[in-house]
Amino acid sequence: DAGVTQSPTHLIKTRGQQVTLRCSPKSGHDTVSWYQQALGQGPQFIFQYYEEEERQRGNFPDRFSGHQFPNYSSELNVNALLLGDSALYLCASSLFGTEEYNEQFFGPGTRLTVL
Amino acid sequence: AQSVSQHNHHVILSEAASLELGCNYSYGGTVNLFWYVQYPGQHLQLLLKYFSGDPLVKGIKGFEAEFIKSKFSFNLRKPSVQWSDTAEYFCAVNERFSGGYNKLIFGAGTRLAVHP
Known part of the structure; x- marks a missing residue:
C-alpha cells in the first residue's frame, strides 16, 4: 500500500523565482x-x-496556489519566492467523509531553500 | 481559532526515565487530538489519536496520552524511554469548518533527546 509521496526531495531556488x-x-485517499x-x-x-477544488485555506498569501488533478495528486505552486519561504513543505492525504478523514497521513516533505 | 500549546520545547532524559510532554488546546467543543512524531530524517508519523470514548489512549511504541476535557489537555506519556525515542513530538488538534472540512493545528513541537 503506497503511502504519500512527494517530489522533489530537495530544491534550491533564488528570490523571485x-x-x-x-x-x-x-492509495485510496481523495483529499490532499x-x-x-x-x-x-x-x-x-x-x-x-x-x-479538484480548494476547500480551505490557511493564512498564506496568494503567492501560494495549488491544484488537484483527477487522479487526486496535487501540486503546490509558490510565486515570487522570498527568503522566508524556506521551509519543509509537507503534503498530507485523507479520505473525505470518513472517520479516517480526521486523521491525515503525511509524506516525507520537500525541503525548499530560497537563496 | 484553535491553538495548541506545547509547554516544553526541549527535553533531555536518560534511558529508562519516564516521559511526560504537555499539550493544551484552546477549543472547547468536540475535538480530535493527535500526537505525531518526527524521527531524525523521517516523515511525520502518527503516535496516537483521540476521537471519543476512553480518555486514556494507547499508541505505538509504548506511548499513551490522556485527554482531560476540563483542562483542555492531552499530555503524552511513556513510562520508560529508550534512545530510539529521540525525536520531535508534535501535538495537534482538528479544527472543523462548514461543509465537513477540517485542518490540523499543530503545536510548536518538543524536541526530545534521550541519552544512553
Missing part, C-alpha cells in the same frame, strides 16, 4: 492538504484540495 512541488496521496514547516516550528496549514 517560482517553484512547483508535487504530491501523490496514499499542504503544510509549511519552518525550522523549529510545527507544521502550518496552507490549503486543502478535494474534488
